[in-house]
Amino acid sequence: MTLITVDPLKAPSFPKAAAELLRDTQLRRNVAHATDVIQHKRAALVAEKSDWQALRTAGAAIRAEALRHLDRYLEQFEKQFTAAGGHVHWASDADEARRIIAGILHDAQADEVIKIKSMTTAEIDLNRSLESAGVRVYETDLAELILQLGHDQPSHIIAPALHKNRHQVRDLFAREMHLPDLADDPPALTEAARLYLREKFLKVKAAICGANFLIAETGSICIVESEGNGRMCLTLSDTLISVAGIEKVIPTFAGLEVLLQTLPRAATGERMNPYNSIWTGVTPGDGPHNMHVVLLDNGRSNLLEKEITRQTLQCIRCGACLNTCPVYRQTGGHAYGSVYSGPIGAILTPQLFALEHAQSLPYASSLCGACYEVCPVKINIPEVLVYLRSRVVDKNRNNLSSVFSQERIGMKMMARIFLNHERFEKAQRMARIFEKPFIGQDGWIHKLPGLAGQWTAARDLAPIPAQSFREWWRGRKASQ
Amino acid sequence: MRISLFITCYNDTLFPHTGKAVVSVLERLGHTVDFPIDQTCCGQMHFNTGYRRAAYPLAKRFVSIFRDAEAVCIPSSSCVAMIRDYYADLADENHDQELAADLRTLLPRIFEFTELLTDCLHLEDVGASFSHRVTYHASCHGLRSLHLGDKPIRLLRHVRGLDLIELPNSDRCCGFGGTFAVKNAGVSTAMLEEKLDAILGTGAEICTACDNSCLMHIQGRLHRHGADVRAMHIAEILASENREREGTP
Structure with a gap:
């Protein structure tokens, strides 16, 4: 598949990437099946919480408070984490983050590193830069391992290899781990991964992770996971580097009471994650003694000023919006040209790039609202999507190819027509004349030119009735 | 009750029979239907496609036409959603306090067609029969x-x-x-x-x-x-x- 890239600078537009992915029926079956399974698990566990809506409201309030005073909470986190024996680094962009991390590993004389699944490190394309600096990187999350061995890209925030089924994973493991007789049942596959990874856990002394939450009050870091690979990395390593977006901070430890109820239910359909690790700095003789946090901005602070854009940063990366999204269901994550896919990716990616890139993403939605309905921190994704669409239109206002686009001309004309009902009536009559040559023998329209051709590519169109409603109404009034 | 019909631009043009059906149901139930002839479009298409500036005058226009209606019936839930969810934002971002004030009093009188029947007229049986x-x-x-x-x-x-x-x-x-x-x-x-x-x-x-x-x-x-x-x-x-x-x- 040639079009797959998760680099928004190089990615094709959403419709173009989607067109190719729509032809991959195996991938679409895998995505539909996997998202159906997670959605049903989620729905059952949400249903058992009578206070689910209150939990959503509380979670949104905790995240909104953190973002409203982000400077204050980040500084508080820095102070507490440093007091507990850790080191805090501030990275304004991906490049700075990569340099900081390479520097820490260099100082620790580490030429190998084990990793816990982290979207933020994927965002800064960390693995590739480390590899080119001569550091071997071992992904230890099962799905991330599948991607790494297959030189593939994540297609989901929580289940990054969701586009692969177990038969495909079996073939990959058999080839890469030299296990020609490997069976394709889940226990056999996980056992193969376990044996492969166990050696790395025991041998490699530096680990890199992300962060689910940074707690300002105590300077603690929280990571939740399902496989135990995270716990291994977090406890067996000497040097531990956490890479976290600046938005990951929450004000108090008590905030976890809400977020650790909603996150696992929304994300994986579990009451609680199997492994919840929360640590506060260095403890002599116990766990990593060389502990770092890299706080990454990379465009995030641009979203803070306006409330409508700021809510995007409330995201706790549960992926529920992906699982419920009818668009994601058809294409999977690769169509979004970013490590952040689905509805949250459609609003996050273009904003991180100040809308210079990924301008097609805000339009990659039917605005059905299913994402908002399931979001555990109540991000009104449709509202943000339509807002970003207006920013795209405004940005291209003076762009020549856009000024003369059929869409812009059409929208301008329609706006003028709708301002006057007589003009509107005239346009209704004109439309009836214009469509005449396109009406087929069966009385339906099968093919239209220009943009409208995108409609008739898949759908017929009934011709405009001879009499509009207002014409009928006027006639009726006259005869009364 | 005097019910003002906002037919919506595409129903007016493409689905006049839906409008006729709405009139027929409401009149059968004993209500008077009024159709302000200068109505056009709620602005949803422009707003949702990103042409937010073009949507604002259409929002103003809708509110000024229906401001004094006893009840407004709209046989399209997406147009009702446009009015309910986003008109206040348009008033706000254009610093239009008059629109905001008119909208506040108008919104409780706006009903999608089935809402009008169930929530406003408190009906479930409208006397229809349809054997299909x-x-x-x-x-x-x-x-x-x-x-x-x-x-x-x-x-x-x-x-x-x-x-x-x-x-x-x-x-x-x-x-x-x-x-x-x-x-x-x-x-x-x-x-x-x-x-x-x-x-x-x-x-x-x-x-x-x-x-x-x-x-x-x-x-x-x-x-x-x-x-x-x-x-x-x-x-x-x-x-x-x-x-x-x-x-x-």
């Missing part, structure tokens, strides 16, 4: 913005002779999405194909909804496939009084 197998598609704006819930279903259950068949995954979008259907035609069609499978699987003769926009999209594909299932706005079913007069679908 029908399945109901819950359009997204009706479902998630208006929270119509089972209101349309309750109305359909009281239609004499109507055999209502539940649509599997009825809360899943049909793929219309306004300009999405054109800008992302490939994905839109893939979503529509799944919806068609669900509709055809019910064995219904009619697929109904509260939005002709979704129905136009569904009907367009049904016709392309040569399927003889017909898409029909709920108002047209509720306007039917007996099967002889309404004929076969």
Whole structure:
């Protein structure tokens, strides 16, 4: 598949990437099946919480408070984490983050590193830069391992290899781990991964992770996971580097009471994650003694000023919006040209790039609202999507190819027509004349030119009735 | 009650029979229908496609036309959602306090067609009869913005002779999405194909909804496939009084 890239600078537009992915029926079956399974698990566990809506409201309030005073909470986190024996680094962009991390590993004389699944490190394309600096990187999350061995890209925030089924994973493991007789049942596959990874856990002394939450009050870091690979990395390593977006901070430890109820239910359909690790700095003789946090901005602070854009940063990366999204269901994550896919990716990616890139993403939605309905921190994704669409239109206002686009001309004309009902009536009559040559023998329209051709590519169109409603109404009034 | 009809631009042009059906139901129930002739469009298409500046004068226009209505009936849930969810934002970002104030008093008098029947007129049986197998598609704006819930279903259950068949995954979008259907035609069609499978699987003769926009999209594909299932706005079913007069679908 040639079009797959998760680099928004190089990615094709959403419709173009989607067109190719729509032809991959195996991938679409895998995505539909996997998202159906997670959605049903989620729905059952949400249903058992009578206070689910209150939990959503509380979670949104905790995240909104953190973002409203982000400077204050980040500084508080820095102070507490440093007091507990850790080191805090501030990275304004991906490049700075990569340099900081390479520097820490260099100082620790580490030429190998084990990793816990982290979207933020994927965002800064960390693995590739480390590899080119001569550091071997071992992904230890099962799905991330599948991607790494297959030189593939994540297609989901929580289940990054969701586009692969177990038969495909079996073939990959058999080839890469030299296990020609490997069976394709889940226990056999996980056992193969376990044996492969166990050696790395025991041998490699530096680990890199992300962060689910940074707690300002105590300077603690929280990571939740399902496989135990995270716990291994977090406890067996000497040097531990956490890479976290600046938005990951929450004000108090008590905030976890809400977020650790909603996150696992929304994300994986579990009451609680199997492994919840929360640590506060260095403890002599116990766990990593060389502990770092890299706080990454990379465009995030641009979203803070306006409330409508700021809510995007409330995201706790549960992926529920992906699982419920009818668009994601058809294409999977690769169509979004970013490590952040689905509805949250459609609003996050273009904003991180100040809308210079990924301008097609805000339009990659039917605005059905299913994402908002399931979001555990109540991000009104449709509202943000339509807002970003207006920013795209405004940005291209003076762009020549856009000024003369059929869409812009059409929208301008329609706006003028709708301002006057007589003009509107005239346009209704004109439309009836214009469509005449396109009406087929069966009385339906099968093919239209220009943009409208995108409609008739898949759908017929009934011709405009001879009499509009207002014409009928006027006639009726006259005869009364 | 004097009910002002906002027919919406696309119903006016493409689905006049839906408007006639709304008038027929409301008059049959003893109400007076008023149609302000200078109405045009709520601005949804412009707003949702990103032409927010063009939507503002249309919002102003709508509010000034319907400001004094006793009740406004709109047979399109996505247009009602536009007015309820976003007009206040338009007033706010254009610092239009007059629009904001007029809107606040007008909003409680705006009803989607089935809402008007159930919430305002407190009816479930509107005296309709329609002897056909029908399945109901819950359009997204009706479902998630208006929270119509089972209101349309309750109305359909009281239609004499109507055999209502539940649509599997009825809360899943049909793929219309306004300009999405054109800008992302490939994905839109893939979503529509799944919806068609669900509709055809019910064995219904009619697929109904509260939005002709979704129905136009569904009907367009049904016709392309040569399927003889017909898409029909709920108002047209509720306007039917007996099967002889309404004929076969």
